[in-house]
């Protein structure tokens with residue numbers, strides 16, 4: 288039976304998976320949701336022993352029902368290949384009683400590769416299916432990692448262009464170098480004078496501008512999104528939670544049916560929402576622990592029921608989580624309201640008008656699988672240091688937030704269920720902060736980024752990823768900047784329309 292998609296704000300219904308992927312965002316500003324979350328039609332026991340690619344097919348076929356088996360397998364095989372530095376694609380490492388699900392073995396060394404390696408293939412397949420003649424322009428706001436992963440995925444893909452906006456001064460030096468050295472004639476990278484929320488809001492405004500869409504249409508362009516608001520990103524992220532459970536079972540770390548917790552370092556709420564979808568599909572998952580840094584808007588939301596973005600935006604050492612408007616939370620709000628788009632729409636209007644909203648007690652109850660926590664910069668550094676000292680295992684600063692929050696959760700609740708921690712970036716991507724945490728060397732501030740990379744290699748013994756080696760000497764190809772209210776004009780200039 289075909290699974291259809293609808294907007295969380297009620298303005299679009301009966302949309303096929305391929306069209307939902309092409310559009311990215313619904314025309315009423317809502318996010319696409321399937322009319323139901325399908326159950327896995329294969330047992331976890333049967334999944335144990337399957338490859339990542341096979342697992343991906345078992346999950347994606349249930350959501351992308353208007354893709355043929357060949358189309359889907361073709362997309363999967365092109366995405367999860369030797370771009371990843373391990374055949375396992377997403378290996379699990381046990382350290383200090385925690386299971387780290389390493390999602391950073393793709394070409395840009397952050398978890399965004401897990402979905403953005405496949406999104407361009409899903410999108411070009413969807414374009415063919417729907418006889419799209421226009422060139423597809425991917426507009427992306429990034430807090431650092433999505434930008435590079437999307438650039439790498441879409442570079443030189445026929446029929447597409449990609450424009451990435453990142454907050455100037457709001458990303459790590461390695462992240463910035465990765466983006467501004469991107470090759471490919473169809474790629475553009477723009478630094479905006481503002482923070483990630485400004486970039487994301489600007490992109491959403493461009494999407495909602497009907498007059499601009501018409502102007503683009505006349506020039507043969509149509510917009511789509513590579514942000515996690517696109518259902519074509521969310522679904523591929525479900526795969527690794529299913530895979531992780533099957534792997535734990537296969538390795539006899541858990542019994543069949545035993546519940547596990549998942550802890551996710553959270554920003555835009557995409558990754559943890561994918562874990563929730565995995566739970567809804569039948570994976571035995573207990574708590575979903577939502578870990579925030581000092582921008583703890585989600586922690587406050589889960590503890591009080593009020594979402595309030597009216598607060599200072601704090602720049603931290605986990606910049607990919609420096610976000611005050613977590614877009615994907617809208618999908619959970621919609622689900623918790625019993626898929627009532629009117630309730631959701633009203634709350635989202637309050638958010639855009641007053642910057643805050645409060646959910647009902649009933650809705651809070653429907654979200655009780657989630658619990659929020661946050662870690663300060665000092666707590667983050669302490670857990671990275673301790674883990675390295677005790678086990679020799681190095682994690683990045685985002686994973687550090689998750690580990691610190693999990694340790695605190697365990698202490699407070701006494702919940703000893705086995706827990707998977709989403710390990711979202713290679714420590715090399717945030718070498719400076721990681722080195723500051725694990726070494727007592729106080730000369731770090733005088734060293735450049737690559738000298739720090741070499742020191743991290745020396746003390747950790749971890750191989751330096753190709754993604755870091757290749758930017759050591761790569762030429763800077765992008766130097767465009769713009770004010771946060773000039774994003775539309777900048778897009779028009781890039782597309783010459």
Ligand SMILES: *Cc1c(COP(=O)(O)O)cnc(C)c1O
Nearest residue numbers: 432554555556557558607685711
């Ligand atoms: C994007 C990102 C996050 C946050 O993920 P969301 O899906 O936005 O919640 C966490 N860590 C890293 C390294 C990231 O790149």
